Amino acid sequence: MIELMNDSLRFLFPHVHPRARLEVSFxxxxxxxxxxxxxxxxPEMGLYPMVxxxxxxxxxxxxxxxxxxxxxxxxQSEALLVRFGGGSPKTSYPFAIKLAAGxxxxxxxxxxxxxxTPHPQxxxxxxxQEQIDGYCVGRGVVRQFLAMPLGLGxxxxxxxxxTAKFGGIQVCAYPMKPEEFxxxxxxxxxxxxxxxxxxxxxxxxxxxxxxxxxxxxxxxRLDPFGFDAWDHKNTSRCFVHLVDSALWTAITGKAPPGxxxxxxxxxxxxxxxxxxxxxxxPVHEGSRIxxxxxxxxxx
Amino acid sequence: xxxxxxVFGEFVREKRLTLLETDKNYSLRKVAMRIQVEPSYLSxxxxxxxxxxxxxxxxxxxxxxxxxxxxxLALSGKVSSDIQDVIRKRPALFAQLIRDLKxxxxxxxxxxxxxxxxxxx
Numbered sequence: 498m499i500e501l502m503n504d505s506l507r508f509l510f511p512h513v514h515p516r517a518r519l520e521v522s523f524x525x526x527x528x529x530x531x532x533x534x535x536x537x538x539x540p541e542m543g544l545y546p547m548v549x550x551x552x553x554x555x556x557x558x559x560x561x562x563x564x565x566x567x568x569x570x571x572x573q574s575e576a577l578l579v580r581f582g583g584g585s586p587k588t589s590y591p592f593a594i595k596l597a598a599g600x601x602x603x604x605x606x607x608x609x610x611x612x613x614t615p616h617p618q619x620x621x622x623x624x625x626q627e628q629i630d631g632y633c634v635g636r637g638v639v640r641q642f643l644a645m646p647l648g649l650g651x652x653x654x655x656x657x658x659x660t661a662k663f664g665g666i667q668v669c670a671y672p673m674k675p676e677e678f679x680x681x682x683x684x685x686x687x688x689x690x691x692x693x694x695x696x697x698x699x700x701x702x703x704x705x706x707x708x709x710x711x712x713x714x715x716x717x718r719l720d721p722f723g724f725d726a727w728d729h730k731n732t733s734r735c736f737v738h739l740v741d742s743a744l745w746t747a748i749t750g751k752a753p754p755g756x757x758x759x760x761x762x763x764x765x766x767x768x769x770x771x772x773x774x775x776x777x778x779p780v781h782e783g784s785r786i787x788x789x790x791x792x793x794x795x796x
Numbered sequence: 797x798x799x800x801x802x803v804f805g806e807f808v809r810e811k812r813l814t815l816l817e818t819d820k821n822y823s824l825r826k827v828a829m830r831i832q833v834e835p836s837y838l839s840x841x842x843x844x845x846x847x848x849x850x851x852x853x854x855x856x857x858x859x860x861x862x863x864x865x866x867x868x869l870a871l872s873g874k875v876s877s878d879i880q881d882v883i884r885k886r887p888a889l890f891a892q893l894i895r896d897l898k899x900x901x902x903x904x905x906x907x908x909x910x911x912x913x914x915x916x917x
Contacts (some may be wrong), residue, residue: 499912503878506912513904516862551913565915582859589862600917663917682818736917 499733501567504544508592508670508733517666517672519592519623520582523569523737526564527628527629527791529760529790531711535638538630538713540768542757545569545577548749551740556748558704559657559737564665566736570745571644575757576710578642579666581623590678592722593620593719593727596629598707599654600663604633604717606786609667611734615724616668618781620671625764625778632709632715632790635783641710643793644739652706653772658789664706677726684781687768703748705739708793717781802844804871809842811861822861831856848872 500507510517526540547567550557561568571577579596582589593613595602600609605619613620631639632653645651647661655661673681719740720726745753815822824842828835831853840846847856854872858865869876873881883890897905 498909499914500909501912518864549910551910563915564917565913567912667917734914735912736915 499735504547506735510672510731513672513731514662514675516590518588519670520615521668522580524578524580526576526578527763529711535712535714540744553748561738564736568738568740570740570753571757572741572742575646576641576643580628589624595620595669597667599652601653606784625718630713630715632787633781633783634788637716639713639715642706642707643710645708647704647706651708652794653790654706664704665739666737669732671727671732673726675726703741703744709790719779804848805842805844807871830860
């Protein structure tokens with residue numbers, strides 16, 4: 498089951514293991530320039546507020562209700578990262594996590610499927626992975642997740658399938674098998690085809706998808722536990738709808754967060770970026786499919 | 797005011813020592829450092845010589861030990877501020893609800909927790 502608590506999705510699998518719990522949060526972050534340089538991790542500006550789509554059945558389109566899930570407001574001037582948590586890295590229950598935008602896998606560029614694939618690895622493993630800041634376009638580099646209105650051709654989904662059918666973000670969590678977790682806990686050193694839409698299904702005006710932004714240095718770490726460690730039968734998934742911030746109030750009656758500062762303003766203020774370094778470990782090679790996609794132009 | 801019993805401190809100490817058996821990072825000093833309190837203070841909390849810390853520190857401690865934040869808060873005799881806000885809005889309704897749920901089995905309680913609904917996509 499999935500709960501929405503304190504603006505985070507809490508994936509719970511009490512029938513698998515009492516500690517099988519994963520928190521997934523969506524964090525507002527600075528949109529970095531797309532100038533060919535690979536930037537370090539940009540500053541964060543808090544969690545996106547999230548609400549159940551079911552609570553706004555009078556103001557969201559019918560196809561959102563059909564997909565279920567939650568929604569959050571996003572500005573085109575900011576970027577989004579996905580944070581995984583649930584405890585300290587040493588005590589967290591491990592999960593395999595699939596992440597997609599517009600049903601395009603963020604690690605491989607492949608179309609969404611509900612099961613895990615080991616080669617190429619189409620999922621992240623947390624721990625050790627703490628967050629994913631964008632589409633994995635190469636070894637050690639990602640392109641930031643940027644919100645773009647559906648229908649303009651900028652999202653990865655539209656570039657790969659030439660349609661804007663889904664938008665949003667899709668997350669699916671697979672807990673580690675309990676027997677594998679027991680074995681790990683006992684170990685002293687815990688290592689850790691899209692089809693076109695008809696005219697009747699044209700994108701809702703507030704509906705956003707994720708395009709590709711500037712380059713960030715980030716390792717997407719390969720599965721350290723092995724493909725057989727995951728419980729492929731007990732999974733939970735969630736559709737996260739992205740709403741244009743300008744229309745958030747009209748849909749929910751709530752005010753969206755204020756707009757994020759621009760990278761130029763941030764740099765002029767002399768504020769820092771954070772270099773995150775990890776111990777040497779096998780990392781994802783990135784997707785040749787995603788690497789070829791065009792990026793979103795600066796506003 | 798010190799708690800009448802030391803359920804919170806004993807729970808934290810037992811959990812920390814269990815983790816310490818397999819991981820040196822769960823020494824009193826290292827846990828205290830991660831949640832930004834003095835080791836001597838955490839030691840007194842564990843022994844019941846100091847009352848449980850603030851809500852914010854309990855949340856940090858729960859995350860560090862891999863325990864549920866609400867469980868640790870409940871053991872300390874506190875209710876998280878977000879839950880207090882919820883109860884204040886409809887106090888009579890929630891008081892009645894909690895009394896009614898008192899003897900229900902866990903699986904029945906879990907069924908009434910609101911789930912994020914998955915649909916067709």
